[in-house]
Amino acid sequence: MTALPLRHHPVRVLFVFLAAVVVTAAVGSLFSLSAGAEYLALRRPDWAPPAWLFGPVWTVLYGLIAVSGWLAWRRGATRPELALFGVQLVLNALWTPLFFGLGWYEAAFAEIVLLWLTIVALIAVFSWRSRVSAMLLVPYLAWVSFAGALNISIATLN
Secondary structure, eight states: OOOOOGGGOHHHHHHHHHHHHHHHHHHHHHHHTTHHHHHHHSOOOTTOOOGGGHHHHHHHHHHHHHHHHHHHHHTTOOHHHHHHHHHHHHHHHHHHIIIIISOOHHHHHHHHHHHHHHHHHHHHHHHHHOHHHHHHTHHHHHHHHHHHHHHHHHHHHO
16 A cells, blocks of 8 residues: 555645635634624524624534545545535635625625535535535534524614
């Protein structure tokens, strides 16, 4: 059995997926530094979670997203499949500036619908490669579904 070239070593590639997710989170955090206070100032539905919950939830989800992409890569994901993975990261990063940075709640909702559709497509594509990879994205889809409902509720109330 021959060793993989260092540039394709699985652990190194895992770090690439983790780095991509960290960059996505960092972009969002640039626009969410004051988001806690802004979120609390908004009229929110009674079922809205407390502001402190978002950080821990996203930390777990970003870890699952990175591992999902890595597992799909390990199972032979193609460039178009990995490009779709990248598209969902870009859409993920765009939501926070739209919602918190610009206060464009309706545009943020339209964007989160695109994100949701992309996650569904990614789950379908990754399921061909790795059932585990696809299943790791289900909590992400569930949270984005919840966030979409919260987004449109806040848009309606404000």
